[in-house]
């Protein structure tokens with residue numbers, strides 16, 4: 367675990383609403399500690415995986431999550447567009463994800479989305495647990511095992527054929543929406559032949575939508591490069607059908623934040639590096655005010671930054687835990 371991503375002393379499992387390019391205003395629920403995943407993707411915006419595992423277990427207590435969600439829903443001026451299981455790693459590693467989805471559905475009519483790498487869908491229990499979600503967003507970046515190893519760097523016991531089988535089985539059993547994400551990294555999985563092979567695998571999975579993405583935030587590895595707009599357009603043409611390029615920005619209006627925004631900014635930066643522009647838009651705060659808030663947080667060590675693609679990205683700093691008031 368990189369020290370900049372240490373969990374806060376009083377963990378907050380609910381964060382946002384954050385602007386999402388796919389989901390509008392998305393209220394996030396984080397079911398695993400930073401950074402617990404079955405993969406270690408070269409492009410991961412959370413950095414390298416510090417807890418690679420295939421072990422499904424509860425990971426976090428249920429009661430505070432539900433309490434935080436109830437409080438958050440009660441204080442928002444308008445309902446979020448989605449409640450999304452995502453955050454610090456792979457949410458289906460949490461063996462109680464089905465119970466959490468059921469609890470969210472009991473509390474609210476806001477639709478539920480699950481952002482997953484799809485690697486555990488070959489387990490019947492995982493496929494069953496996701497049945498009550500409205501949208502499941504799995505990923506598939508490679509059409510053959512060697513590229514899978516290069517890009518996703520999976521847990522050593524995870525086989526590519528199991529991942530593909532899991533995605534296909536889930537499609538057969540799940541009546542909700544599947545929006546498949548394909549992350550393209552220049553020089554790895556973007557050549558024409560490979561994208562054609564991806565298309566044929568995707569046809570077998572039959573997702574409702576295919577979202578093409580590329581590296582837009584600082585990646586775990588500096589050799590994970592983005593595609594140009596032109597290269598993305600070429601890839602989307604090859605994929606055809608229901609494939610589309612994810613827009614660079616979230617179309618939804620900013621979230622209304624009650625009280626000081628520092629805490630909300632830090633909760634977001636724990637899970638996603640953001641530019642000044644991202645943060646300003648996410649919280650509906652003028653850039654000069656957000657810059658002043660970030661300067662103060664940086665001076666306290668709660669926020670750090672790095673430059674990627676000629677843009678400054680802010681992320682959680684080493685002393686973030688000292689600057690988060692107790693979880694609600």
Ligand code: SF4
Nearest residue numbers: 403405406407410483
């Ligand atoms: S991008 Fe997602 S699947 Fe890949 S390592 Fe990061 S959290 Fe895990």
